[in-house]
Amino acid sequence: MKILKIAFPFLALLPALALTSCPPAASTGPVTLFSETFENAYDIAWDTSSALYTWSFPPLAGLTGGNPSGSGSYAFSQFNTNANGDLYTNSLKYFFTTDISPTYVRFYMRAAQTDKEGGYVALWGPNPYVAATWFFFGNNGQFYARGSVVGAYAADTWYKIELKNIDYTNHTYDVYLDDALVISGQTINAAADAFGAIALYNIDAGSQFYYDDILIQQ
Ligand SMILES: [Ca+2]
Numbered sequence: 660m661k662i663l664k665i666a667f668p669f670l671a672l673l674p675a676l677a678l679t680s681c682p683p684a685a686s687t688g689p690v691t692l693f694s695e696t697f698e699n700a701y702d703i704a705w706d707t708s709s710a711l712y713t714w715s716f717p718p719l720a721g722l723t724g725g726n727p728s729g730s731g732s733y734a735f736s737q738f739n740t741n742a743n744g745d746l747y748t749n750s751l752k753y754f755f756t757t758d759i760s761p762t763y764v765r766f767y768m769r770a771a772q773t774d775k776e777g778g779y780v781a782l783w784g785p786n787p788y789v790a791a792t793w794f795f796f797g798n799n800g801q802f803y804a805r806g807s808v809v810g811a812y813a814a815d816t817w818y819k820i821e822l823k824n825i826d827y828t829n830h831t832y833d834v835y836l837d838d839a840l841v842i843s844g845q846t847i848n849a850a851a852d853a854f855g856a857i858a859l860y861n862i863d864a865g866s867q868f869y870y871d872d873i874l875i876q877q
Pocket of ligand 1: 696697698730731732733734871872
């Protein structure tokens with residue numbers, strides 16, 4: 660009887676032990692690989708070595724219009740005072756600790772004008788960091804995603820841009836503007852089978868673009 664009394668409580672624990680010893684169920688939610696809200700200046704350690712831009716964090720309250728930024732009280736402003744020809748190598752950039760293969764990228768953008776090129780969000784492939792794909796505002800009032808027109812844009816208006824279904828086998832993704840699918844199967848540079856860095860930059864002198872809530876998930 661003594662043995663039974665001792666054994667029974669132990670046996671009663673077996674189902675719990677069996678459950679905890681199982682491998683965890685596969686996660687069904689997205690995993691955030693990168694997030695920048697600009698709520699306290701920079702959330703992450705960007706490479707800010709370039710001296711070609713004026714960078715600031717203006718309150719969102721003074722930046723109305725369009726699809727409101729995702730959250731928070733501050734945005735990021737990139738103003739270019741230099742002559743044309745600023746290169747993406749002089750951008751605000753961040754090199755991922757390890758190469759990433761996200762399936763979803765989201766950011767909010769606002770242009771202060773429609774006649775200047777800039778507001779780039781570029782994703783580079785792994786080292787040597789070939790440009791994999793990029794989004795920007797053209798100097799003709801049109802959005803672009805790696806050479807494809809996304810649509811017309813207005814000044815002083817926030818837009819929500821999403822890259823979905825990023826496919827590293829076929830090197831394609833879908834572009835959403837304010838929750839509407841605008842380009843299906845946009846291409847990524849075939850040499851890039853992952854992303855090694857992200858860069859924000861302008862091209863034209865006197866251009867100002869606002870960014871907020873950059874999110875990269877897998
Ligand atoms: Ca913010």
